[in-house]
Amino acid sequence: MLAKTRTRSGKPLGYSTVAGLVLYVVVWVVTIGPLIALFFHASSRSIERQLSRTGGVSPLTVSFTSSLIALAVVVLLGTPLAFGLARSKFPGTQVVRVSIQILLVIPPLVLGLLLVYLLGPYSLFGGVLGHLHLSATNTFFAVIIAEIYEAIPYYVLGAEAGFRSVDKSLEQAAGLLGASRLEVFRSITVPLSSGHLATALGFAWARAMGAFGAVIVVAYNPHNLPMAIYISLQDQGLGAAFGYAMIFVIVSLPVPLLAYGWARTRSKSLERDLGLEIHTNVLY
Amino acid sequence: MSSNISAIKGFGSFRRFKFLSLSVVALVTALAGCTSSPTTQKSSSSGTKSNAHGTAASITVHSPRSGVADSAFAGSLLELNEKTLGPNFTTSTGYRYQGEGNGSFAIANLIKSGQIQPNVFESIGSAPIGLIEPKFTNYFVSIATSPLVVAYNPKGPFGSQLAKIANHKLPIANLFSIMAQPGFHLGRTDPLVDPQGQAFILMLDLAVRNLGVSPKEISQIIGGSYEDQSQLFTETSLDSYLQTGQLDAASAFLSQAVQLHLSYISLPPEINLGDSAMGSKYANVSIALSNGEKIKGATLTVDVTTLNYPGQSPNDRAAAASFLNYLLSPTGRTDFSRAGYSLMTPKLFGSRSSAPSSVVKALG
Numbered sequence: 001m002l003a004k005t006r007t008r009s010g011k012p013l014g015y016s017t018v019a020g021l022v023l024y025v026v027v028w029v030v031t032i033g034p035l036i037a038l039f040f041h042a043s044s045r046s047i048e049r050q051l052s053r054t055g056g057v058s059p060l061t062v063s064f065t066s067s068l069i070a071l072a073v074v075v076l077l078g079t080p081l082a083f084g085l086a087r088s089k090f091p092g093t094q095v096v097r098v099s100i101q102i103l104l105v106i107p108p109l110v111l112g113l114l115l116v117y118l119l120g121p122y123s124l125f126g127g128v129l130g131h132l133h134l135s136a137t138n139t140f141f142a143v144i145i146a147e148i149y150e151a152i153p154y155y156v157l158g159a160e161a162g163f164r165s166v167d168k169s170l171e172q173a174a175g176l177l178g179a180s181r182l183e184v185f186r187s188i189t190v191p192l193s194s195g196h197l198a199t200a201l202g203f204a205w206a207r208a209m210g211a212f213g214a215v216i217v218v219a220y221n222p223h224n225l226p227m228a229i230y231i232s233l234q235d236q237g238l239g240a241a242f243g244y245a246m247i248f249v250i251v252s253l254p255v256p257l258l259a260y261g262w263a264r265t266r267s268k269s270l271e272r273d274l275g276l277e278i279h280t281n282v283l284y
Numbered sequence: 285m286s287s288n289i290s291a292i293k294g295f296g297s298f299r300r301f302k303f304l305s306l307s308v309v310a311l312v313t314a315l316a317g318c319t320s321s322p323t324t325q326k327s328s329s330s331g332t333k334s335n336a337h338g339t340a341a342s343i344t345v346h347s348p349r350s351g352v353a354d355s356a357f358a359g360s361l362l363e364l365n366e367k368t369l370g371p372n373f374t375t376s377t378g379y380r381y382q383g384e385g386n387g388s389f390a391i392a393n394l395i396k397s398g399q400i401q402p403n404v405f406e407s408i409g410s411a412p413i414g415l416i417e418p419k420f421t422n423y424f425v426s427i428a429t430s431p432l433v434v435a436y437n438p439k440g441p442f443g444s445q446l447a448k449i450a451n452h453k454l455p456i457a458n459l460f461s462i463m464a465q466p467g468f469h470l471g472r473t474d475p476l477v478d479p480q481g482q483a484f485i486l487m488l489d490l491a492v493r494n495l496g497v498s499p500k501e502i503s504q505i506i507g508g509s510y511e512d513q514s515q516l517f518t519e520t521s522l523d524s525y526l527q528t529g530q531l532d533a534a535s536a537f538l539s540q541a542v543q544l545h546l547s548y549i550s551l552p553p554e555i556n557l558g559d560s561a562m563g564s565k566y567a568n569v570s571i572a573l574s575n576g577e578k579i580k581g582a583t584l585t586v587d588v589t590t591l592n593y594p595g596q597s598p599n600d601r602a603a604a605a606s607f608l609n610y611l612l613s614p615t616g617r618t619d620f621s622r623a624g625y626s627l628m629t630p631k632l633f634g635s636r637s638s639a640p641s642s643v644v645k646a647l648g
Contacts, residue, residue, distance in 0.1 A: 054574075113524050120530025121469050122440065137530070138514045217521040220474070221513035234390040234477040235575065238397035 038245055046243030050232070059228035060247060066140060066224060067208040070147035074155045074204050082159035083185070097160075104153035108213025111149055115218050119145065142219035147208040150215075155204035162196025163189060192270065195263035202259030209252035225251070349378040351599030353607035356395070356402035358388040359519050360430065360480065361586070363543040364623040365406070372619060373610045379603040387478055387519075388412040395420060395591065403591050403604035408479045408537075410587045410633065423634035424589040425643065427611055428625040431558025432483050432584065434459060435526055435536040435546040442468060442532045450549045459549055460488075460497045463533060464504035471522045471534035475510050476573055478519065479584070483557050484535035485510050486581045489569040490555040511574055537584070542624030557584045560628045586625060587633075590640060605640035612646045 029036070050056050085097055103111070119136035120126045129136055136142045166189050174184045190197070212226035223231060225248045233241035353373065357365050362385040370381040384402060386394070392412035394400045396419075405421070407413050413424045436446040442462055448454040449462075463470055473481035488505060491497040507515055517525060517534075523544055525531045538558070541548035553559040557566055566581035573579065588611060590604040610616045612630055621627050632639060632647050 112521070113528075116521075116524055116528050116530055120525060120528060122530050126530070135514070137525075138516065216518055217524065220516050220518055220521065231474070231477060233393065234387050237393035238399060 035249070038242060038249065041238075042242035042246040046239055047246050050228075050240060050243040050247065059223045059225045059244065060251065062140065062143060062222050063209055063225040063248075064251065066143045066147055067205060070144050070151055070208045071201070071205055073144070073148050074152045074208070075201070078152055078155045078204075079159060082156045083163050083189070085156070085160045086163035100153050100156050103149065104157065108150055108211070109217065110213075112146060112214035112217025115146065115149065115214060119218070136218060138219055138221045140222055143211075143215060143222065143224055146214035146218050147211040147224075150211040150213070151204040151208040154207050155200045158200025158203060159193070159197055162193030162200065165196060166192045195267040195270070198259040198263040198266065202256035202263075205255045205259075206252055209248070347378050348380070349599070349603075351597070351601075351603035351606075352380045352382060353404055353603040354382050354384075354402045354600070355404040355406060355607060356384045356386065356391045356400060357406035358391070358408040358479075358586075359385045360408060360537050360540050361385065361406055364539065364619065364625075368619045368623065369611070369616065372615060373607055376615065377603075377606050377610060379606055381607070389415070389477060389479075392416050401591075401593055403593075403596065403600050404588065404607050405591055406586060406588045408584060408586060409582065410585070411479075413587055413589055416591070417634070420591045420593070421589045421634075422638035423632060423636065424587045425608065425612070425630055425632050425639075425647070426560075426585040426587050426628065427617075427630045428586045428620045428627055429558045429560055430584045430586060430625055431538045431551070431553075431556040432480070432487050433536050433538045433541050433548040433550055433556070434463075434533050435541050435548045436533040437526055437529050437531060438547045439529050440469075440532045446533065446549060447547070450547065456549075456552060457495055457497060460491060460495075460501050460505065464501040469530070469532045470505065470515050471517050471525055471531045472515055473519055473522060473535065474516045475571065475579075476575060480519065480535055480537060481516070482571065482573075482579045483584055485571050486566070486569050486579070487551065487555050487557060489571070490557075490566065490581065493568065494554040494565075495552070510571060537624070538626075539624035557581065558626055559583065560585070585628070586620070590643075601640075605642050608640070608643050609646050612643070 051060070081096075081100075085093055085100075115136070117123060118125055119129065119142075121130065121135065121137055126136060134141055136145050170192065171184050171188050174188050175181075179187070210226055211224065212230070215224055215227060216230070220227070225244060229241050229244045229248065232244055355365060355370075362383075365383045365385070370383055373379065374381050384391075384400065388407040388409065389412050391400070391402075391405060391407070392415040395402070395405070395416050405413060405416070407424075408430060410424055410426070413421065436450070437443055438447055442465075445454065445458070445462055449456060449459050462468065472484045475481035475485055485506065488497075488502045492499055492502055506512055519540075522531075522534050523536075523540070523546070526534045526546060527544070536546060536548060538548070538550070540546070550556070553562055554565060560583050563583045566583060569581040571579050588608055590601075590608055592601070611620075617627055630647055632644070636644055
């Protein structure tokens, strides 16, 4: 039977290939097991029930808008930081990198507890915010702050890897041709690392949307989607929680998937185009 | 991923990377050990540990028996269960113990949906137990009461005044006028999902009835609504905010305040919901929540039941009954008392025939 099954190149499939494929499928099914369970246990009616409740759409709106704002801040602050990490030879860079990695490994709940010290109503920054009629406790602003802290390491470390992957000689060549640093960054560095940047952005989005550990400490209200899942579980039970969980998956998953898909397409087209660019530059 | 790889290359040798990995793992472990999860917290004990109060010294140590008392308990009982009751129970009976803390209603919902299968349920108030009757149990035993207090920040701008109330140098009515002041940062738990959050609102209503506090002040205290967004926290973060000095006061059970060494103001029995003799007085107040539920005032009791499942091992069933018996024993009651709970004469509610015979016998 096996000998009759052939690959595209016409070679018969060996036992090891079949075993590898089976193992691949098994590992894949085990890995996405929780997601399969969710699709089996959540119904479209539970989604409808949650969204039709008074204020039922609010967690979705809160998560979506706060994550968008958080992501904008993450990109604005994280891009120069990541570029600095990738290019700087200053010995202190390593300290900055380790501190970002600590943000990544620190349990989000601990991060939330530390944010209480930093931004609580009677803290130094909390006092400043108070003068500006802002509060980083139980407000939409607090949700954004918590999401930024949970998401930023994913973006910075991913973007740094992207900037590192860019061939420096191309940047140098553009500089020699008279391009300013900003122009080099905009027209060489960013396009060549765009695949990495898109993936990093996708992860940061997923992290911001899924932010829970820090959010539960500093922003019990207004509920974002993970908080709504937690509260529904306590208040109404598993069925209700799964309703919001399905909404969460539907809303948050497309962005990382699209980013990943775009990154792959982009890297393939760059591989193709880059050769032409190099030849053009050399000829010029 | 690629940043990790470059980091490895940067360090140059596998030994150094291994050292780095171990350091990161150690750091994460240390950080994780600094806190507890807001959702479910699990632990187990199987040795012969003594408790913080040294009561184990007076307990006869039994050799290990097969069977596990697997208790799901209200979050406020976490410290008592994990540090005292669990280890002492294991020492005195030989049964293993494992515990899991969460909101009482959340536990009931998790049991109902089959997500967890504890064989003991320790709840604050009997309403959560009612959610899982009659499928998993048909009875419960009230063993102690959990009075409500107001924990406060002694270093905050209102700290000195609150300390005077705690030391009875100012009347208790002043507490309400201070809490009603603009700029006072009050924290409480969500009445929609937490019995303590409900109890705090009921306590305020009782203060209007029994202490002559004005309804206007109460409205100012709660920010106009039971579910005022700026005042609500989870129990874990509420304690953290108070301990870091970021709130002026917060609702708390006496047991929490004692165990976490918080400064607190004791409330009179007619409003603290912790006096079993005042149940009828408490029943005069009620609150209507936004989910349509109506909560009637009642004494805040620690209610315990054992749970049954099809195919449950007889050893585990025996261990569960033994755990409840331990809670009813003089040693167990001392543990509760030391942790800040008010002892009451244990009373069985529901079907006596459903309770383990040893428990019925212990209750007399």
